[in-house]
Amino acid sequence: MSQDVLSSVKAAGVLYLVPTPLDFGCDTSAALSESLPLATITQAAALSVWVCENAKSARAFLKRVGEVCPLHTPIQAQQLQELPREVHKKGDRQFDARALLAPALEGQAMGLLSEAGMPAIADPGASVVRAAHALGIPVVPLVGPISLMLALAASGLNGQSFAFVGYVPSEVSERGQRLKALEALALKTGQTQIFIETPYRNEALLQTLLQVLQPSTRLSVSIGLSLPSAQHHSADIATWRQRRWALDKQTPAVFAIGP
């Protein structure tokens, strides 16, 4: 980023980071104002240019926004740019997203949307935020649900020092080694280690955790954060071994370990 770029775009628009409910559009019986603050909804209703993961779910979200606060621009007239598949293949960090922000450079306010929760956290979008900074476009994050943090707060594990490490390996022995390394780190530093898995492997991950971790290590599993039936189970491994909570194989779960 050069000084020239920074000084040439003083009249740029804004990039709003717009969180969405964790229900993936499933629980459309509840008004969006139940799960998002009004400031987030009214700001979303005022926008008409978006970068999103998927245009179809972006439209479904905007429909729900419009039920609470009239949209300034009808959905059909909204400009929805999908993040290219390249972002998912190469990883978000390598992608140059500046071209997607052309409307903001012309002074328009834009929104960044992910499929569920906060864009750029455990989801694509950081490349777009980085591009905004490079172009001198102000970035404004709006308040909404973040599944990892709901899980952390509900875990009873250390919330003064914590790490989210993404997915753990799916291969059994690699997974065991990785989990033991995360446990060693958590016990040595006191830092809670948070990780996720694709839902159909939740049970296999839990099996490995119960096999490889020490009896006194604390494990928290938050299941179905998207649903009213969400559950949070937190206990030491010895207790988990005695008293198994059922893990739904279709529902996303967040795992956390610590001393």
Next chain:
Amino acid sequence: MSQDVLSSVKAAGVLYLVPTPLDFGCDTSAALSESLPLATITQAAALSVWVCENAKSARAFLKRVGEVCPLHTPIQAQQLQELPREVHKKGDRQFDARALLAPALEGQAMGLLSEAGMPAIADPGASVVRAAHALGIPVVPLVGPISLMLALAASGLNGQSFAFVGYVPSEVSERGQRLKALEALALKTGQTQIFIETPYRNEALLQTLLQVLQPSTRLSVSIGLSLPSAQHHSADIATWRQRRWALDKQTPAVFAIGP
């Protein structure tokens, strides 16, 4: 936690984790529904037994709740238990909070409140959540603002792997060493490292960051997340050295570094 304890409390109440706005009660001109989802506000309005950091600010919060949704119990009749000073002295992890949850064991729904943002994240409260799990009391985290995550999303840094490490040392040479160690970790693993400082040392921390970090390392500073005037600056250290953004010495800031 023994099996006996778990099985004896099947009729226990619930512990709701209730987030509060980040404005510390400053921006009371805005209705609470602007900054919190209605589900959070209506649940808070239904509760009458609390564990909080400070009873006075808990009452101020409940007053704002009542302006959006009538309180089931008048503020004067609400039961507010403050977390003992022990929690702050000894640290949240050592504190046995089970006695505070007696009302939940009798079947009452209780709320846990922190001064700003989400309880148990970068704030006390984990001990109370852990006690709830030990007593078999279901834990339900509600949605609200979390300053660390607003800062992370707005940083453009890696949101697929990140760590919050709390406060950095205030002594200059220790601080420099700690920041270099965090930079080395971030560059090696790609994991964003997030940290905070008491506001009056923000400028000193920024000075050290600009001195000790490598020119290509990316630094993000989010200032005044509690205020409408919040700002997020993110650039590599070389750019920061050329173009200094002003840091307010009274306003909390969140710092993050990464590749």
